[in-house]
Amino acid sequence: MTEFIQITVGGVLVGAIYALIALGFSLVYRVTNVINLTQGAFCILGALSTYMLEVEFGWGLPAAAGASIVAITLIGMLVGAGAFVPGLSRLSNANMLMMTAGMLTLLEGLMLVVWGSQPYAPPPFMGMEPVHVFGVLVPTQGFWIIGTTCAIITVLWYLLARTTFGKALRACAENPAAATLMGINVSRMQVFSIALAAMIGAIAGVVTAPTTSIQFDTGRLFTISGFIAVAIGGISSFPGAIAGGLLLGIVTQLATAYVSSLFSGAIALGLLLVVLIWRPNGLIRAGTQRRQDVRDEPRVWKHVTRLQPRVRTVMAMIGLALAIALPLFVPEGGIMSSLVIAGILFIALMGLDVVMGYAGQVNLGQAGFMAIGGYTAGYLATQYDVAPVWGTLAGMALSLVAALALSLITLRLRGLYLALATLAFGLLMDSCAVGLADITGGPSGLVGIPSFAIGPFDFGSPVAMYYLVLGLLVALMLLLGGLIRSSFGRALQAIRTDQMAAAALGINVVRCKLIALSISAILASLAGSLYAFFFHFLSPDMVGTSRSLELVAMLVIGGEGTLVGALFGAVLLTLLPTVFQPLAQWKTFASGGLLVLSFLYMPEGIFGSFARWVAARFNKPAKISTSPVVSHV
Amino acid sequence: MMLECRGITAGYNGSPVLEKIDISIGEGEIVTLVGANGAGKSTLVNAISGLLRPMSGEIHFDGKRIDQLSPADRVRMGIAHVPEGRQVFAGMTVAENLSLGAYTQSSRSVSDLRSGRMRELCDQYPFLRERINDVVGNFSGGQQQMLAIARGLMSNPRLIMLDEPSLGLSPLMVQEVLNLVTQLRERGLSVLLSEQNARAALAIADRGYVIENGRVTLSGKASDLLDSPEIAERYLGVGAATRFSQEESKRMAASLRDCIGPATDSPVPGVRMS
DSSP, X not given: OHHHHHHHHHHXXXXXXXXXXXXXXXXXXXXXXXXXTTHHHHHHHHHHHHHIIIIISOOOHHHHHHHHHHHHHHHHHHHIIIIIHHHHTTSOHHHHHHHHHHHHHHHHHXXXXXXXXXXXXXXXXXXXXXXXXXXXXXXXXXXXXXXXXXXXXXXXXXXXXXXXXXXXXXXXXXXXXXXXXXXXXXXXXXXXXXHXXXXXXXXXXXXXXXXXXXXXXXXHHHHHHHHHHHHHHXXXXXXXXXXXXXXXXXXXXXXXXXXXXXXXXXXXXXXXXXXXXXXTTOSSOOSSOOOTTSOOOOSSOOOOOOOOHHHHHHHXXXXXXXXXXXXXXXXXXXXXXXXXXXHHHHHHXXXXXXXXXXXXXXXXXXXXHHHHHHHHHXXXXXXXXXXXXXXXXXXXXXXXXXXXXXXXXXXXXXXXXXXXXXXXXXXXXXXXXXXXXXXXXXXXXEEOOOOOEETTEEOOSHHHHHHHHHHHHHHHHHXXXXXXXXXXXXXXXXXXXXXXXXXXXXXXXXXXXXXHHHHHHHHHHHHHHHHHHHHTEEOGGGGSHHHHHHHHHHHHHHOTTSSSHXXXXXXXXXXXXXXXXXXXXGHHHHHHXXXXXXXXXXXXXXXXXXXXXXXXXXXXXXXXXXXXXXXXX | OOEEEEEEEEEETTEEEEEEEEEEEOTTOEEEEEOOTTSSHHHHHHHHHTSSOOSEEEEEETTEEOTTSOHHHHHHHTEEEEXXXXXXXXXXXXXXXXXXXXXXXXXXXXXXXXXXXXXXXXXXXXXXXXXXXXXXXXXXXXHHHHHHHHHHHTTOOSEEEEESTXXXXXXXXXXXXXXXXXHHHHTTXXXXXXXXXXXXXXXXXXXXXXXXXXXXXXXXXXXXXXXXXXXXXXXXXXXXXXXXXXXXXXXXXXXXXHHHXXXXXXXXXXXXXX
């Protein structure tokens, strides 16, 4: 029993961290209706800068903590004013979520450059000796964590519920235009909410850092845990955020203690999926219910430039000729391999584009299907000598089953919760890849996977693989291109624009989404298998959640809803680190920055901009109908 | 004149909706903007309240130029805008909505001032007091409209602009809203009333402007406009003289009349067919 209580206390301490991050999410969400994924990075920034000032510069703890918290608040203000608030008027909610993922990467990159990749362990505030409370050992830092959490909750509650300022903050989320008419400066309020959330994050980071070891990308874990906590508890209520955080902390700690540390993640995600099915709006409802008939309308309509068939064919021919000739000019080695990787990832990206670009369904778990495909093919090949082709097909079949199971949950969800459910799926695959060590080789990976081969033909060399992937891509491009131009493709685009109107027109929304997700899953699985065969090795972080986010980044940078666009993103993000090898530690920073910039200034992506340029030059002007608007009454 | 707009051109994404509009509102006047859906009435009101920056032209309030000021500054100067579709803060209570209306009134005695004005408004509209702590999202359209107007009054304005206050309300409720507008004038406020219900709006207004395709096509005393034969045709929205011939609009008006009801009497309340 004591042991149980001991573990629960540990869970409460971990949960308090999650709760504080969840509070930051909830705060920003309630002012802007957007989840700000940078929240976790603010924690780590706060913790690392305090460590630097305290331990390396020898400032006292209060001075170091105070200075860092002020600095992080200013950084939050900068992020808010420079990227977040400008984005609000230009991007849809789903793209805002992705842009904040980009900002998270940007901040992580910054920390990597400043502090390197080694872990840090900041000292506790008041000694290492834990205190006995009724026979339970509580680390001294625990009191700081609990005290700080309570203080922040109280102050925040008072601020939002009791002050005019808080009402104004809430008014911005309710109805920005009406808030403006009341004389509220909406964008200043939005910037302020980010800064306040950053401050909460920094305080949380400073206080909790001594209980764990931190490095530049720990923020990602904090963000994901906070995101899960807020989804379990309910996004638009503070008690929900806190309850979700504590519950998540206790459950993961108990699971680690009594089941296995490898499965604690999977159990937390299972909890999340159950909550999403049972209560899609979280366990605790907001005191003030939002009207359900008000739809989450995109603020911005995206226009995708289409090329005329003649122009398209010419461009495709030129592109194909270039692709075939390319190995003649590129030396065998790093760059060739990178091109193969980009091509393989592009297979998964075409699937992602069908789901995200055409059907408008956010998918943050695409790499999960890559994992299924990669591990299935790899396992069958290493253990049972199954031919690569059959292994690949088996992986695709398994992915299809997984996609159908996932769709049981996701079909009912939209927007934020859809993003979350797919993210949870990806994380679940992550923890299975780690946990099922007998099949996957666990954290160290599956080794000894053979090269891809069809009968006697072995695709061992990068050049052979290059042409195999190129052939597959051409075939898939023709297939999907035709599919997208069929009535099915138009139905998907109708769903993206307005799901309700699409249903009213007689489009079977459920079936269309199901088919789109299945196509996407099969292609991701194929990519995953090829990836494993190409590397002869597969580890969980090669097909983990970071990969999922990277895929989305590639898609957006390249151009959503264009099918070919993602290729540009894939080549760019794969080649950059290879070409700039000496600047490798700037890679994270650069790709985050690139993502944020392309969201803000090139929302149609590289290919979209290119297509607009080509269209302006080569498309013939369309005939404008001159018939009267009203022809009869 | 209290408010003067000179040569306002305004629109969205670089394409103008309004072209060179001139209007003015005097102290204690009810001025109505009449026009079909899409004529540009709301665009004009948004330009005056600052939700939209005009592309060219000047807006003067009390002799001061205001078109470069922020919406907040304009609220402080005494311009309140009750937007189209009410736009109450649906997830908040009546009290919270009202106190946000007085957001710009930040003086030290602010809470006294607020509660004072809130009490005053509650005396006028008893339902506000009855439901002061209820979340307003589930109120009826009429109640939300009343609340939106009350919220606008919280900032103690001298000019209140009501954009389509009768939208989606029952005829009885429309009458109540319009009665309220005349009461506002009695209290010394100037009112800019943008309405599709031309007859009803002109009946209570002092002056009116007819807006069509982004231009003022008719203006004058409300009583004169009411008798104008052009109003009926223009108000139906089929008389866009630029596009259709006289015959065609007559034919369309006739078929519209057939659609709506018996051909003997006027199909739309308050619109006389010529």
